[in-house]
Amino acid sequence: MILKKTTMENNERNARREFLKKIIATSTLAGLAPYINPIELLAAAGRGEMPKRPLGKTGHMVNLFSLGGQATLEIPGKEEESLAIINRALDLGVNYIDTSAYYGRAAQGEDQLPLQGTSERYIGKVLKQRRKEVFIATKTHDRSYNGAMRHLEKSLKNLQTDVIDLWQIHNVRSQEKETIDRIFADDGVIKAMEKAKSEGIVRFLGFTGHEDPEVLKMMAERYPFDNVLVAINAADKHHNSFIENFLPVAVEKKMGIVGMKIPARDRIFDHGGIITMKEAMEYVLTLPVSTVIVGIDKIKELEENIRIATQFEPLSADELLAIEDKVKPYYEHLQFFKGLSEWPTDW
Numbered sequence: 001m002i003l004k005k006t007t008m009e010n011n012e013r014n015a016r017r018e019f020l021k022k023i024i025a026t027s028t029l030a031g032l033a034p035y036i037n038p039i040e041l042l043a044a045a046g047r048g049e050m051p052k053r054p055l056g057k058t059g060h061m062v063n064l065f066s067l068g069g070q071a072t073l074e075i076p077g078k079e080e081e082s083l084a085i086i087n088r089a090l091d092l093g094v095n096y097i098d099t100s101a102y103y104g105r106a107a108q109g110e111d112q113l114p115l116q117g118t119s120e121r122y123i124g125k126v127l128k129q130r131r132k133e134v135f136i137a138t139k140t141h142d143r144s145y146n147g148a149m150r151h152l153e154k155s156l157k158n159l160q161t162d163v164i165d166l167w168q169i170h171n172v173r174s175q176e177k178e179t180i181d182r183i184f185a186d187d188g189v190i191k192a193m194e195k196a197k198s199e200g201i202v203r204f205l206g207f208t209g210h211e212d213p214e215v216l217k218m219m220a221e222r223y224p225f226d227n228v229l230v231a232i233n234a235a236d237k238h239h240n241s242f243i244e245n246f247l248p249v250a251v252e253k254k255m256g257i258v259g260m261k262i263p264a265r266d267r268i269f270d271h272g273g274i275i276t277m278k279e280a281m282e283y284v285l286t287l288p289v290s291t292v293i294v295g296i297d298k299i300k301e302l303e304e305n306i307r308i309a310t311q312f313e314p315l316s317a318d319e320l321l322a323i324e325d326k327v328k329p330y331y332e333h334l335q336f337f338k339g340l341s342e343w344p345t346d347w
Helices: 002-025 038-046 079-091 118-133 145-159 174-179 189-198 213-222 247-252 277-285 299-310 317-334
Strands: 052-054 061-063 065-071 096-098 135-140 164-169 202-209 227-231 256-260 291-296
Touching: 002 317, 061 065, 065 079, 065 118, 065 299, 079 118, 079 299, 096 256, 096 291, 118 135, 118 145, 135 145, 145 164, 145 189, 164 189, 164 227, 174 213, 189 202, 202 213, 213 227, 213 247, 227 247, 247 256, 277 291, 277 299, 277 317, 291 299
Parallel strands: 065 096, 065 291, 096 135, 135 164, 164 202, 202 227, 227 256, 256 291
Antiparallel strands: 052 061
16 A cells, blocks of 8 residues: 555656656747856846846747736835835846735725825836836736726826736636626726737736636637736645646646745744745746835845846756655745735735
8 A cells, every 4th residue: 555655656756857857848939948047147147237138029028037917016105215115126227017906005904095096106206217227017907998097097107117027817716717708898907908018108908817717818828918926835736736737738728927925924934934936936937927026125136136137047847847846845834826815915
C-alpha cells in the first residue's frame, strides 16, 4: 500500500513538472521568450533596469514590476506618503500603474462610498505632472452602461487626464456566470467601453478577477479583450487553478496578462515566513505574464520589489515545484480571495 501511494505521488509530481515545463514554454506564444532570455535579463540588470515585456497586443512594453493602487494608496489621509510612493516608483522606472474607481478604504463602521476614488485622486496628483511616463489602468465595478459611464467621468477627473490607457471591468465573480449576458447587453458595461474607445477616451479594454477561472475563461472567449488582471500566486495550483484553467486561454488570445495577489496581502510573511517576497515574485514572473502589480505600504517595500524584478532570472520547473510544496500547508490562507479563508481585516 505504501509503495502504491509513493508511486502515485511520484506520477503526480512528474505530471506537474511536465505541465510547468509546458506553461513556461508558452511564453513563446505570448511573445515573451526574448524577454525572459537570461542574456537579456543579465544585460538589463547590468544597466540597473527592469526587463520589459509586451503587454499583449497593446504595443506597450511594460516593466516586470508595476504599481498597484491599493495599500497606502487607497487610504484617506495618506496623501503625502502616497505621492512619495508614486513618484519614487516612476523615478525607478515603473511605467504601469493599476487603480480603480472603487479603491478607497473605509474604516470599520464608515461609509465606503464617499471614499471611493481615493487611490485615483492620489495618482492623479502625480499624473498631472508626469502623465507621459506611465500607462494608466483603472476599472469600473458597475455592470450597466450608465453606471460605467459615471465611473469613467469620475476617473478622468480624479486621474487628471483626458485619456485612460486601459479601462477594465472590475472583479468578474463566480456568480456572474449565470448573468454574464448582462455585461454584454445593449445597456451593459461593454457598450460603455466600446463607446469610450471609439471616442478616444479609452485606448484598451480588459477585465479582472480573483475567484473563478471558469468565468474569466467565458469572458475571454466572448469578447476580444486586450488585457486581463488575474490573481496568481504560488498557492494557485492547490485550488481551482488560474494557471491551469485560464492562463493558457489568455495566452492563446494574445492578451496582456497582469498578475496580482502575489504576496497574498502579505500573508506569505505569516507563520514565520511561508516564502520570501523574492520567491513569490519569481514564481509568478516565470509564468507567461506581462507584469505583476503589488500594492505598497512603504517606499522600502517598493525598492525591494523593484530590485527583485531587476535581478530576476526565470526558475526551473523543479524550483517552481519546491515553492508550491512550501505553500501547500497554507494554501487556504494564501487564497482568501477564492473564498477559502477570511479576507484581511484591513482590506
